[in-house]
Amino acid sequence: MSEHISTETNQLGSAGYNYAxxxxxxxxxxxxxxxxxxxxxxxxxxxxxxxxxxxxxxxTGGLQITLSLIGPEDVLKVIDQGCDGSVNAVNIRxxxxxxAQVPTTTDTxxxxxxxxxxxxxxxxxxxxxxxxxxxxxxxxxxxxxASERETRRxxxxxxxxxxxxxxxxDIVRFGEISIGxxxxxxxxxxxxxxPSPIPRWDVPKLHQSDVLFLFGAGREKRLYAxxxxxxxxxxxxxxxxxxxxxxxxxxxxRCGAEDxxxxxxxxxxxxRSYLCSDTGRCDKNARCKELE
Amino acid sequence: MRDQPLLSARGLTRFYGTxxxxxxxxxxxxxxxxxxxxxxxxxxxxxxxxxxxxxxxIGIVGESGSGKSTVVRLLHFDIEPSAGSxxxxxxxxxxxxxxxxxxxxxxxxxxxxxVFGATxxxxxxxxxxFMGIVYQxxxxxxxxxxxxGGNVAERLIAGGWRSVxxxxxxxxxxxxxxxxxxxxxxxxxxxxxxxxxxxxxIAKALSNSPVVLLLDEVTTGLDLSVQARVLDVIRSLQREFxxxxxxxxxDLGVIRLLTSRTMVxxxxxxxxxxLTDQILEDPQHPYTQLLVSSxx
Ligand SMILES: Nc1ncnc2c1ncn2[C@@H]1O[C@H](COP(=O)(O)OP(=O)(O)OP(=O)(O)O)[C@@H](O)[C@H]1O
Ligand SMILES: [Mg+2]
Ligand SMILES: [Zn+2]
Numbered sequence: 001m002s003e004h005i006s007t008e009t010n011q012l013g014s015a016g017y018n019y020a021x022x023x024x025x026x027x028x029x030x031x032x033x034x035x036x037x038x039x040x041x042x043x044x045x046x047x048x049x050x051x052x053x054x055x056x057x058x059x060t061g062g063l064q065i066t067l068s069l070i071g072p073e074d075v076l077k078v079i080d081q082g083c084d085g086s087v088n089a090v091n092i093r094x095x096x097x098x099x100a101q102v103p104t105t106t107d108t109x110x111x112x113x114x115x116x117x118x119x120x121x122x123x124x125x126x127x128x129x130x131x132x133x134x135x136x137x138x139x140x141x142x143x144x145x146a147s148e149r150e151t152r153r154x155x156x157x158x159x160x161x162x163x164x165x166x167x168x169x170d171i172v173r174f175g176e177i178s179i180g181x182x183x184x185x186x187x188x189x190x191x192x193x194x195p196s197p198i199p200r201w202d203v204p205k206l207h208q209s210d211v212l213f214l215f216g217a218g219r220e221k222r223l224y225a226x227x228x229x230x231x232x233x234x235x236x237x238x239x240x241x242x243x244x245x246x247x248x249x250x251x252x253x254r255c256g257a258e259d260x261x262x263x264x265x266x267x268x269x270x271x272r273s274y275l276c277s278d279t280g281r282c283d284k285n286a287r288c289k290e291l292e
Numbered sequence: 293m294r295d296q297p298l299l300s301a302r303g304l305t306r307f308y309g310t311x312x313x314x315x316x317x318x319x320x321x322x323x324x325x326x327x328x329x330x331x332x333x334x335x336x337x338x339x340x341x342x343x344x345x346x347x348x349x350i351g352i353v354g355e356s357g358s359g360k361s362t363v364v365r366l367l368h369f370d371i372e373p374s375a376g377s378x379x380x381x382x383x384x385x386x387x388x389x390x391x392x393x394x395x396x397x398x399x400x401x402x403x404x405x406x407v408f409g410a411t412x413x414x415x416x417x418x419x420x421x422f423m424g425i426v427y428q429x430x431x432x433x434x435x436x437x438x439x440x441g442g443n444v445a446e447r448l449i450a451g452g453w454r455s456v457x458x459x460x461x462x463x464x465x466x467x468x469x470x471x472x473x474x475x476x477x478x479x480x481x482x483x484x485x486x487x488x489x490x491x492x493x494i495a496k497a498l499s500n501s502p503v504v505l506l507l508d509e510v511t512t513g514l515d516l517s518v519q520a521r522v523l524d525v526i527r528s529l530q531r532e533f534x535x536x537x538x539x540x541x542x543d544l545g546v547i548r549l550l551t552s553r554t555m556v557x558x559x560x561x562x563x564x565x566x567l568t569d570q571i572l573e574d575p576q577h578p579y580t581q582l583l584v585s586s587x588x
Contacts, residue, residue, distance in 0.1 A: 157413045161450040169442045171456055172478050238455045
């Protein structure tokens with residue numbers, strides 16, 4: 001086993017809780033809904049969101065998926081905005097590893113289940129892994145339509161004119177589509193889907209991937225999925241194509257990566273510097289550099 | 293020999309309320325109301341039948357509340373009929389600017405199907421591909437938070453257009469036809485005058501090169517001089533685009549200028565129908581006689 005996997009698992013702290021905290025009936029219900037979500041890529045499946053010892057809106061949708069799928073043989077990675085070490089990521093990781101007694105890792109390639117908020121890891125993931133994304137607002141049409149009943153109709157009929165019109169207006173006003181995170185995508189040529197607040201940089205990773213993507217919105221009680229090898233296209237016009245963030249000429253000050261989504265930091269002397277947003281991969285790169 | 297009618301409406305009826313067996317005799321011109329005294333139902337329109345032929349312009353005239361807008365909104369699938377049928381005959385390839393909408397609904401367009409029985413999706417395709425509408429109230433026809441050009445682009449997007457440049461070209465061309473200054477194309481129509489808003493609505497209604505254009509009181513509420521300009525625009529577009537028009541107005545001047553045949557409505561029923569010239573010169577129904585003598 002890799003040295004980066006922490007094999008020390010916490011003992012079940014509070015007696016009386018079921019394995020992985022939620023009861024088996026609730027897990028089965030979530031798994032059934034996940035099967036439906038996988039069968040209809042990009043379609044939002046309602047589910048009975050449970051109470052958890054974490055406030056709704058803090059990743060409870062993703063957490064319920066993770067707890068429903070996890071088993072003792074899994075290896076867990078949790079990241080928040082690319083970072084394994086942030087308070088939220090640490091809290092969720094500690095909680096899950098305690099209630100499910102699984103080892104954890106920061107190494108993407110070692111994890112079987114990865115729960116994440118706002119980023120998709122830079123490393124290519126395999127068919128043996130599952131990426132679980134926390135979703136605050138599952139409805140990509142909410143920007144143009146407040147009524148849930150109406151957005152459901154729009155999805156059912158594939159009536160997406162108003163979202164396209166919104167993008168058209170954006171281009172008229174700003175010269176390009178100004179959406180940063182939550183860039184709407186067309187899944188399997190059928191449903192428009194909110195990919196959660198990942199940067200545009202991560203959107204192409206959803207297309208024809210080997211990994212299974214599962215999305216959970218706890219507060220809004222919705223699950224959806226992109227199964228492996230699914231077509232996922234960002235919305236774009238023929239003459240105004242989709243573009244990712246441009247980091248040309250910039251690289252990570254720590255590991256030197258030029259092919260990563262970078263966070264800008266302002267140094268004390270006022271100069272700008274860049275660091276990988278994906279800390280797990282940055283660590284790995286940096287270790288490689290040390291060995292060289 | 294005449295062509296097949298484009299639209300063939302039979303028995304168009306729309307209730308607001310539960311309806312009862314007495315509604316038919318309790319409402320209409322003889323009862324002098326559109327509200328059923330037994331059950332309180334509003335019979336907004338009932339038993340309206342007509343054929344609209346290619347290139348033809350039909351007028352609908354009548355007092356306020358007589359059911360004119362209801363008929364137009366039924367034809368545009370904005371509301372569902374309580375009874376009645378509508379068949380549509382559009383030869384393949386007649387949708388001139390459409391994307392692939394026609395493919396999905398071609399089987400409904402041979403004049404045999406009742407398109408009111410089609411799915412919501414199919415009705416939307418028919419509307420987006422072949423129909424245009426200008427509403428009585430510009431706020432109903434325009435998205436006030438969306439630029440004038442965007443309003444025109446909306447149906448193009450619905451028809452499958454995905455080039456911003458091509459849509460802007462077409463929007464600019466149509467706005468020019470309706471005499472909207474090009475430099476105002478990216479402005480919000482809520483900043484426009486009433487006459488301009490109506491002309492943006494017309495440009496929007498023409499964006500998909502409709503086969504049928506529905507005009508609901510396009511000139512009502514406009515200054516006389518603005519009215520004249522809007523009517524000029526419609527007349528030239530009528531010739532240029534070879535549109536079939538349904539023109540709703542309570543203004544007989546508008547009806548005389550634009551239409552060849554006219555239906556007169558009162559309390560939800562058609563009380564007189566015929567060639568516009570004949571109706572204006574020799575009205576048969578007492579209500580029509582009153583209307584003509586009071587306005588001309
Ligand atoms: N949503 C509704 N609920 C109840 N009654 C309605 C509704 N919409 C229309 N009506 C009624 O239906 C009747 C016909 O209305 P409609 O708007 O078709 O009249 P109109 O001939 O267009 O009148 P106007 O010249 O004032 O525009 C009116 O009595 C109206 O009050
Ligand atoms: Mg009206
Ligand atoms: Zn780095």
